Amino acid sequence: MAERSFAKEVQDLKLGEGDVFRGEGILAITKALLQSGISYVGGYPGSPISHLMDVLADADEILEELGVNFQSMANEATAAAMLSASVMYPLRGAVAWKSTVGTNVASDALANLASGGVTGGAMVIVGEDYGEGSSIMQERTHAFAMKSQMWLLDPRPDQECIVNLIEKGFELSEESNTPVMLQVRVRSCHMHGSFVCKDNVRPQFTLADAMNNPKRDLDRIVLPPAAYEHEQEKIKRRMPAAIEFITKHKLNEFFGDKTGSKTGIIVQGGTYNSTIRALQFLGLADAYGDTKVPIYVMNVAYPTIVSEVDRFCEGLESVLVIEEGQPEYIEQSISTTLSRVRSTTRVHGKDYLPMGGDYTAEVLTDGLQRYFEDHEPARLGNRPPVPNAKPTLALPEVAKLREVVPSRPPGLCTGCPERPIFTAMKLVHEEIGEHHVSADIGCHLFSILPPFNLGATTMGYGLGGASSAAFNVKGAKRSISIMGDGGFWHNGLTSGIGNAVFNKHDGVFLIIDNFYSSATGGQDILSSRAFNKRRNTNNSIVKAVKGIGVEWVRQIDRTYDVNKMRDVLKEALTTPFEGPKVIVASSECMLNKQRRVKPQIRKAISDGKRTVTARFGVDEDVCTGDHACIRLSGCPSLSVKQLDDPLRDDPVASIDNTCVACGNCGEVADAAVLCPSFYRADVINNPSKWDRFSNRVSMSIIGFLQNTRERFAVSFEA
Secondary structure: OOOOOOOOHHHHHHOOOOOEEEEEHHHHHHHHHHHOOOOEEEEOOOOOOHHHHHHHHHOHHHHHHOOOEEEEOOOHHHHHHHOOHHHHOOOOEEEEEEEOHHHHHHHHHHHHHHHHOOOOOEEEEEEEOOOOOOOOOOOOOHHHHHHHOOEEEOOOOOHHHHHHHHHHHHHHHHHHOOOEEEEEOHHHHHOEEEEEOOOOOOOOOOHHHHHHOOOOOHHHOOOOOHHHHHHHHHHHHHHHHHHHHHHHOOOOEEEOOOOOOOEEEEEEHHHHHHHHHHHHHOOOEOOOOOEOOOEEEEOEEEOOOHHHHHHHHOOOOEEEEEOOOOOOHHHHHHHHHHHHOOOOOEEEOOOOOOOOOOOOHHHHHHHHHHHHHHHOHHHHOOOOOOOOOHHHHOOHHHHHHHHHOOOOOOOOOOOOOOHHHHHHHHHHHHHHOOOOEEOOOOHHHHHHOOOOOOOOEOOOOOOOOHHHOOOOOOOOOOOEEEEEHHHHHHHHHHHHHHHHHHOOOOOEEEEEEOOOEHHHOOEOOOOOOOOOOOOOOOOOHHHHHHHOOOOEEEEEOOOOOHHHHHHHHHHHHHOOOOOOEEEEEEOOOHHHHHHHHHHHHHHHHHOOOOEEEEEEEEOOOOOOOOOHHHHHHOOOOEEEEOOOOOOOOOOEEEEOOOOOOOOHHHHHHHHOOOOOOEEEEEEEEOOOHHHHHHHHHHHHHHHHHHHHHHHHOOOOOO
16 A cells, blocks of 8 residues: 555556646656666655655556566665666666665665666666755765766756656666666656657567576676776766767756856756746746746756856856755866866855755845846846745744744654554653663654654664664663664664674564555555555564564564553563564554545445444543643644633643544553543444434433433532
8 A cells, every 4th residue: 555546647657659748747757767668667665756656556557568577676775786687788777766865775786886887778766855845864866976977867847858858868878888867856756747748668678588688798797807997987988978968969958048148047957946936036037937047957967068068158257056955066066167178257156055955936036136236236127026024024923923833843643553652662661761762764763752752863764773783781771772664674674683683682672563664655565464466465574583583572463552562561671581672563554544444434434334433532521631641642633622610720631533543542541540531432324223222222311310410419509
């Protein structure tokens, strides 16, 4: 199960020559791959290209018809290694992942691939996750492309441009025998647009052809002395071939008229749209991209094309390089390029724009305005008022809002089965003291935030176990390492659990099994409990850890049992057994469960079938207003409610309509020995005759008891 189904949209992938495609960016990318004649495609999900993997999975039948092999890989390193099929054979292949973290994982395979080079076109589609919407450390792919000399495409956010660059990217790869990286940002992945299609292409040379006619070329294998020659080949043959292809096919673009201009703009393709928006605010462009300022768009961010830069800068007194993120790789390259050709054009960039952070239209407007004021003020003559939010943000009432409106950091979903695990851990810590906790990438990382405040480090996906390796000291408190099932299969089995077995690590390893790779969009993995007709699922995590030597293993198949979770955690931390202790805590991801169950319930109700859904609530008369349930749960559906009762000052707990009836609040109340104010009510749709009769009897009895209490209640005259 994935976050979203594209079963309907993938039918547009069948469009042929002359048809107009209209849709989302990730579908356009997939269509471009099919038009390029790829033989294989794979990858690992992660924002902003998770949906690309989902599209490929839903388009499996279309891929099979074209003879394309699609693989959903265990991690990014295995995806990168898949590109080795293009080393010896004229096979076009593509892989996709989230960067920079995915590129880091794949770096060993990519470095070897780039060293030996490729015969067929090889493309890495990188979801460039930079800026405030990102969930990772703030780095860029650019450095890796330069380090390994892989050509980096950064297409202007326009579907026709993206599709063209993908098709030309494979040709560029083949022409220069070099793998190509294509980076797309969140806006590019999810923007809607159109382009004129071509027919899908079946590969002329197939995977079967390669397998039936194996080939070896020692010059492409990264082994001395060939490895020493690869570096020289990159410089003397591959780079010139790439530059010639890029120039010949005009992959970079020029906009605007240089006549009479003193200034110009050099922009990496991905930030073009925001730049045009900023120029529009300054009265120097319109919404359709018609610009009064000459612009050189680097759809190929690396390598820098010296002849194009020199030609663009000729006659200009200065240029502004718009490059999002740091360090300023492109600005440095442009400066070096112009210096070597003895150009008098001055290069500016980070002196007018921030070194780091998102280049929003507001940021670019400010930087461009200051640049033109200093270097060509005549451009800023008649212009519309620039939108400015600063006066509004400075208002006292807005400043007051910052004080009273709480921050909203990311957190676990309502009903998340991981919430009771961390509740149990807090209860154990209260009983036997704090322990060092190594966290991991995934939903469970939200446990570092209130109300749990657990976890001291996070070192990478599936590395929760490995990051506690140093804390293997006899006689000290045991460390707790956490990883999810996705991270476990990504690399945690070997780097975390296998390493612990080999080194006799006397720590506790908690594997949270929610049946999916939930943090990347709910894709199936090896241990998913659901049946998947195209993949092999239902593989046991417990069997896997026992298979590599773990002796102490406990499995909990219902994490909402807080008492049991607490007892098993306490046992693992206090048992005299020495060696790794693994707890596999399993319950289905509630978000995916709701995606699966809600449509079934709606259909059953519409079909007139009897359905029972549970709802939880809080008895206001019983609740003491202690709020310990909220402190130990943090569920978004748990809130507070102010009563009208003048004798009760404190607000009571309250459950809103987002509740999914997981029962965690009641379990927490039981485990923490709190008040029994939680109740469960069953909502029956399409009730039977017996349901109606039972309801009438129940309401009659309740009414009788209420009237009796009212009759005998003590009242005081005013």
